Amino acid sequence: MKYGKSLIAAAIGAASMFSMTAFAETHVVTTAGMKFEPLVVKIAPGDTVQWENMPTHNVETIDGLVPEGTEKINSSMGENYQHxxxxxxxxxxKCTPHIGAGMGGAIIVGEPTNLDVLKAADAKGGVGRVVKKAISEAEAM
Ligand SMILES: [Cu+2]
Structure with a gap:
């Protein structure tokens, strides 16, 4: 049994990597008119969101209303997108051209670590409505 322990360790390592991959989910957000549906999506770290039915829409994250140190998202107009x-x-x-009509959404990944930042933000108009909805969903967790 010279290789016994290392083989078992390798098998456990492979199994845990496999299970991490197996549990990562893809969540679909679609559009209906000038609305994202669902407007707020709760996911786990490592999960993917896929935006579909985006003929005249895009996804642009709003500076200051995302976790600190994350990369800005600004997807191409009219294309499905995943992140x-x-x-x-x-x-x-937000959807860049339609935020005035209220077209925006929120993704809550794991714990809502920046909830206080959102609460302190003085977001108005369409963004303000999305922020309000995100806060109430985060507080209901
Ligand atoms: Cu749009």
């Missing part, structure tokens, strides 16, 4: 979220927190986004 894997690793860092916990609330990500507020």
């Amino acid at each position: 894997t979220f690793e860092k916990e927190g609330i990500y507020v986004y």
Whole structure:
């Protein structure tokens, strides 16, 4: 049994990597008119969000209303888009041309670590309505 222990360790390592991959989910957000549905999506770190039915829409995260240190998202107009979220927190986004009509949404990844930042933000108009909805969903967790 010279290789016994290392083989078992390798098998456990492979199994845990496999299970992490197996548990990562993809969540679909679609559009209906000038609305994202669902407007707020709660996911786990490592999960992916796929935006579909985006003929005249895009996804742009809003500076200051995402977890600190995360990369800005600004997807191409009229294209489906997907993004894997690793860092916990609330990500507020808009459809660039339609936020005036209230077209925005939020992704809550794991714990809403930046809830206080959102609460302190003085967001108005369409963004303000999305932020309000994200806060109430985060507080209901
Ligand atoms: Cu739009």
